[in-house]
Each structure stands twice: as structure tokens, then as C-alpha cells.
Amino acid sequence: MADQLKQRPVPISDAESQPYWDAAAEHVLKLPYCESCKRFMFPPRPACPACLDSTVTWTELSGKGTLHSFAVMHDSYVTGFDPPFLIAQIELAEQPGLRLTTNLVDCAPKDAVIGMSVSVIFEERADGITVPQFRPTGVAT
Amino acid sequence: MDHWLRNKTAIVGVGYTPMVRKSEKSLAAVAMDAALAAIADAGLTTKDIDGYSGTPKAPNASAMHADGVDEISERYMASALGLTNLRWATDVNRGVVADGIVAGIQSLVTGTANYVLCMRAMYDRPGVRYASTDQGVFGGPDQYTAPYGVGIGAISLWLTRYMHDYGATREDLFEVVGTLREHAQLNEYAYWRGKPLTLDDYMSARFVYEPMCLYDYDIPVTGAGAVVLTTADRARALPHRPAYVAGFANTRAPGDAIFDLSGIGRDAVQAAQLYDGFSPVVWKWLEALGFCGEGEAHAFARGGRIKLGGELPVTTFGGSQGEGRLHGMGHVREGAMQVMGRAGERQVPGLENCLVALGFDSVPGWVLMLSTG
Numbered sequence: 001m002a003d004q005l006k007q008r009p010v011p012i013s014d015a016e017s018q019p020y021w022d023a024a025a026e027h028v029l030k031l032p033y034c035e036s037c038k039r040f041m042f043p044p045r046p047a048c049p050a051c052l053d054s055t056v057t058w059t060e061l062s063g064k065g066t067l068h069s070f071a072v073m074h075d076s077y078v079t080g081f082d083p084p085f086l087i088a089q090i091e092l093a094e095q096p097g098l099r100l101t102t103n104l105v106d107c108a109p110k111d112a113v114i115g116m117s118v119s120v121i122f123e124e125r126a127d128g129i130t131v132p133q134f135r136p137t138g139v140a141t
Numbered sequence: 142m143d144h145w146l147r148n149k150t151a152i153v154g155v156g157y158t159p160m161v162r163k164s165e166k167s168l169a170a171v172a173m174d175a176a177l178a179a180i181a182d183a184g185l186t187t188k189d190i191d192g193y194s195g196t197p198k199a200p201n202a203s204a205m206h207a208d209g210v211d212e213i214s215e216r217y218m219a220s221a222l223g224l225t226n227l228r229w230a231t232d233v234n235r236g237v238v239a240d241g242i243v244a245g246i247q248s249l250v251t252g253t254a255n256y257v258l259c260m261r262a263m264y265d266r267p268g269v270r271y272a273s274t275d276q277g278v279f280g281g282p283d284q285y286t287a288p289y290g291v292g293i294g295a296i297s298l299w300l301t302r303y304m305h306d307y308g309a310t311r312e313d314l315f316e317v318v319g320t321l322r323e324h325a326q327l328n329e330y331a332y333w334r335g336k337p338l339t340l341d342d343y344m345s346a347r348f349v350y351e352p353m354c355l356y357d358y359d360i361p362v363t364g365a366g367a368v369v370l371t372t373a374d375r376a377r378a379l380p381h382r383p384a385y386v387a388g389f390a391n392t393r394a395p396g397d398a399i400f401d402l403s404g405i406g407r408d409a410v411q412a413a414q415l416y417d418g419f420s421p422v423v424w425k426w427l428e429a430l431g432f433c434g435e436g437e438a439h440a441f442a443r444g445g446r447i448k449l450g451g452e453l454p455v456t457t458f459g460g461s462q463g464e465g466r467l468h469g470m471g472h473v474r475e476g477a478m479q480v481m482g483r484a485g486e487r488q489v490p491g492l493e494n495c496l497v498a499l500g501f502d503s504v505p506g507w508v509l510m511l512s513t514g
């Protein structure tokens with residue numbers, strides 16, 4: 001399993017996304033927050049899309065959310081995955097419509113239900129890179 | 142509404158090659174076949190062509206992006222076809238042919254060119270799995286998806302939610318897929334001609350990105366398509382009844398824009414060539430264009446309503462799913478052929494107006510209204 005994780009693709013960060021991936025490496029989910037609009041944004045942009053203020057604050061989220069939608073990947077487009085596995089859109093608890101695309105893990109495809117509560121975990125990949133994933137809240141590891 | 146653009150330009154010739162999976166011919170050779178066929182169909186020669194717009198992008202993960210091999214540029218085509226009288230040429234790079242067609246129309250109405258050749262050629266390289274990659278690092282928007290094994294067809298996430306919210310089923314989706322396959326049986330270019338698809342075939346097909354199965358995807362092919370556009374006054378001197386461009390609207394525009402701009406109402410549309418790169422895209426277009434309300438497309442499409450002979454025949458040539466994936470060039474060709482009255486067994490009787498909708502949300506596109514004028 002550890003070897004397989006090392007084969008999975010990793011992100012290349014850029015000026016906008018660097019704080020996101022830096023936080024993930026510390027097992028923290030952070031997103032840019034606009035203090036004037038009181039809104040998180042994803043993906044990160046150079047400024048708030050609503051007011052164009054560039055003084056956004058990288059803010060820690062609870063890591064809680066609900067399953068907005070999901071699909072079961074049965075094919076392999078990239079290396080390191082063993083199909084079938086779940087791709088999920090998670091709606092984060094902090095804001096309606098604030099969604100990440102990620103994996104739903106520790107959940108059989110047949111057990112995925114829209115609206116279920118999920119919590120963030122972090123998966124270690126190659127080169128010290130860590131990516132946020134989600135799992136059903138309250139399920140034992 | 143000022144309809145100043147209405148019927149100022151027209152499609153006057155089409156050229157197409159058969160769609161095959163792997164070809165012994167090069168991409169350049171099939172592109173030339175389609176281009177020369179379109180020019181001849183328009184009653185013109187290569188010397189008449191003074192404008193060119195291509196859509197070269199190979200969007201697949203395994204693409205080499207090599208000119209003449211799996212992409213083909215205006216420079217290559219101008220050289221290969223000896224287009225010595227070009228005075229306007231461009232390549233646009235979003236994959237779906239919409240931008241290229243609209244750029245051609247715009248060059249004509251601004252007097253930049255008089256006869257424009259628009260091209261799309263696609264290549265499924267032998268020995269290579271089309272959509273896969275062993276790339277290990279991803280930047281840009283892919284940094285947020287590829288690390289999770291997200292592949293082609295993220296619309297499956299939209300589909301799961303749509304089915305949940307509106308009670309749509311895979312049987313409903315087969316109304317789209319089965320219709321496209323039926324229409325493909327009447328299309329001489331179609332990859333799937335002679336190979337019907339039953340509901341049982343569909344329901345037992347392997348899942349790719351569940352709830353989407355193999356047959357919810359269009360099919361990668363090697364093939365090429367071309368159309369020739371010109372101004373209305375020149376079009377009238379050419380062999381075929383022109384397929385006039387009554388209007389066009391970008392998908393950024395509100396839903397009624399194409400009907401307002403063309404002066405042709407929704408009720409006057411007698412066929413719609415809706416993009417179908419993934420089968421749920423057809424539902425999205427039916428709703429986005431206001432043929433039904435949000436969440437209603439799966440019900441709207443039931444019972445043969447979108448089949449030839451139905452109330453609104455959709456994608457009458459079988460689409461990218463039935464014919465093969467040329468990223469919308471088939472839709473443009475079929476729209477033109479229907480308006481020209483040349484669609485043979487597929488001809489919608491008495492058709493005067495045909496809508497062509499290209500692209501979908503992740504690939505912004507255009508809606509064209511073609512008309513007998």
C-alpha cells in the first residue's frame with residue numbers, strides 16, 4: 001500500500017496554491033478567506049472574485065463537510081490507484097457551495113450516500129507531499 | 142433586436158472522411174482528404190480559399206502534440222494544400238470546433254476573407270491508450286483533481302447528483318444513447334453504423350466512471366471534417382442551397398440569446414445538433430436552451446421525442462457517440478446538410494432551421510442557428 005501511494009500523482013503548487021499544499025503537509029485544511037465578503041474561495045485566486053481585494057487570509061477550516069456527489073472510478077487514467085474507488089465532491093461545512101473534489105476513503109462504493117457527514121484526513125504521497133481526502137465521520141479507522 | 146448578422150454568411154460545402162479507430166493513413170492525409178472534399182463540394186478550388194481556421198488541439202492525455210502527426214496546424218495545411226491565396230488564417234485552441242467556426246464567420250463579415258476553410262482532424266495513435274498517462278505530477282487546475290485519480294468524464298459527478306435530485310435513471314440516459322446509436326445507423330461516416338445498441342447491451346456494459354458506462358462516452362477516432370463558409374452573395378452563385386448562419390451566441394450568454402439574435406424562436410427549431418461528448422451533456426443542453434425546465438430533460442427525452450420523427454430530433458447523425466469524436470465538426474456538418482436538404486435518410490422533412498450547440502460547461506462553446514434563409 002505504501003508503495004502504491006508513492007506512485008500516485010502529486011500536485012505541483014504555484015503562487016496561489018502554495019499555502020494550500022503547505023497546510024496539507026501539516027495535516028491542516030486551509031483556504032483563502034476574504035474578510036470583507038466573509039467568504040472562502042476555492043480554488044485559490046490572486047484576489048477575492050467578489051470584491052477583488054487581494055488581502056485574503058489563509059484560514060483553517062473544520063475539515064467537516066457533507067457528500068455533495070460522488071462517482072465510482074472503474075478505470076485507471078493515472079498510476080497508483082486500484083479501481084474501483086470513489087471520487088467525491090465534498091461540500092465544506094463552512095459555506096454552501098464551497099466544494100472540493102477528492103477521494104472518499106474507508107467507504108465502500110455501495111455505502112456512499114449523498115448528504116452523509118464526512119471528515120478530512122490526509123494521505124502521504126511521494127516527496128513529503130500530502131493531499132486531503134475525506135472519510136465518513138465517526139467510522140473507525 | 143437588430144438582426145444585422147442574420148444570413149450574412151453561409152456554409153456552402155462539407156467534406157468528411159470515414160471515422161476509424163486506428164488508421165494506416167496519417168492525420169495529415171485524412172485532413173487533406175476532408176479539406177479537398179469540402180472545397181470541391183462547394184464548387185471551388187484551393188486557389189479560391191483565402192481564409193482558414195483550424196482547431197488543432199489533441200486534448201487526450203497521451204497526445205504528442207506533434208504537427209502533422211496528432212495535431213495539424215494552419216501552417217501545415219496551407220503548405221500541404223498549396224493555399225497560396227490565404228490572407229487570413231488562424232488556429233484556435235479549445236478543442237471543440239465552435240471557436241473556429243465563429244472566427245470564420247467573423248472574418249467573412251468583416252471582409253477579412255471571402256472563402257474560409259474550417260478544419261478539425263483527430264488522431265487515435267496506434268499502440269497508445271488514448272486517455273491515459275504515466276505523468277506523475279500535475280499543475281494548474283489538474284493539481285486539485287489528478288492526484289485523486291480523477292479521469293475523463295467529471296460530468297459523472299454532476300450526473301449522480303442529478304439522478305438523486307430529479308429521479309433520473311440509467312434507463313432514461315439510454316433514451317439519449319440509444320437515440321444517438323439509432324441515428325448513427327443512417328450515417329455513412331459513423332463508426333457504429335451496422336452495430337445497433339440495445340438497452341440490455343447498455344445496462345450490462347462495463348462502468349468507466351459509474352454511473353457512466355462505456356457507452357456514455359464518445360469514441361476516439363481517426364478522421365477529419367471540413368466545411369467551407371462564404372458570404373451570402375457569393376454563396377448564391379455556388380452549387381448547393383446555402384446553409385445560412387442566422388445567428389450565433391456564446392455559451393456565456395443567457396439562454397435566450399441564440400433565439401433573440403437569430404430572430405428564430407425555439408418553436409421554429411426543427412432539429413438540434415446537440416453536443417454529446419458525454420451522454421449527460423445532451424440533457425444539459427436541452428435544459429440550457431430552454432427546450433425544457435431544469436431537472437426535466439430526462440423526462441423530456443423519453444418516448445422518442447428526440448428521435449428522428451419525434452417532436453425535436455436531436456443530433457440526427459448519431460453525434461460524437463455514434464459517429465466518432467471530431468469535437469463538434471460532425472454536428473456542424475449535419476446541421477448544414479439538414480438545411481441544404483442533403484441529409485438523405487436522416488432528412489427532417491421541410492426543415493428550415495437547425496440549431497447546432499457545441500461544447501459544454503468545461504469546454505465553453507457556441508450555439509449556431511443555421512437556416513434556409
